[in-house]
Amino acid sequence: MSHFPTDQEIGRRVRDAREDAGIKQQGDLVPLLRAAGLPWSQGTLSRVELGQRSVKVTEAAVLAEVLGVTVPALIGAPESTTREVLWAAYLGAENVAKVLRTVEDVYWETVRGVRDKARQDNELRSRVQERRDKYLAIRSEDLRRQAIRDGDDVSTPEAWAAYTKLWGLDAIPAIRAATDVLEGLESADDTVGGEG
Structure with missing residues (x-):
């Protein structure tokens, strides 16, 4: 059975992706997120990274874009889940x-x-x-x-x-x-x- 990530796991991945992108301070990421259309405060980002706030799909898409990662990598979607989503997309393409x-x-x-x-x-x-x-x-x-x-x-x-x-x-x-x-x-x- 697939393991779906918790808010804490997603928060850690967001933090890791931020640091991997060379953005050491949360406050340095906030203006980039706002410029991309995600009106988060530093407090919101902090709560996400601590796992105290869930991330919406639309927010994950902006985060991934700004941090230069994929949404599945950012949220830690199980490979099988990603594969099933892609398979469903393929079947849609057939239609x-x-x-x-x-x-x-x-x-x-x-x-x-x-x-x-x-x-x-x-x-x-x-x-x-x-x-x-x-x-x-x-x-x-x-x-x-x-x-x-x-x-x-x-x-x-x-x-x-x-x-x-x-x-x-x-x-x-x-x-x-x-x-x-x-x-x-x-x-x-x-x-x-x-x-x-």
């Missing part, structure tokens, strides 16, 4: 992956439907093209201003292409969806990108 796959399937089904209709409907095709062009123009102008502000050279087509790829210009939803529809119209092969 998210299932949702993402479903969403991706719905996305491609919609793209194919619009593409099929746009093959015969010039007005629909024009609307998709105009929307993509509008968003490309707006976002491209934003990126050019950003490049100038940051001092990045985007004067050549290659540099501009690399810059827009870095900042995900093609990943903007209105641009991506329109591009997926239009590229499918332009290619003889009706399998595009991530379809399948």
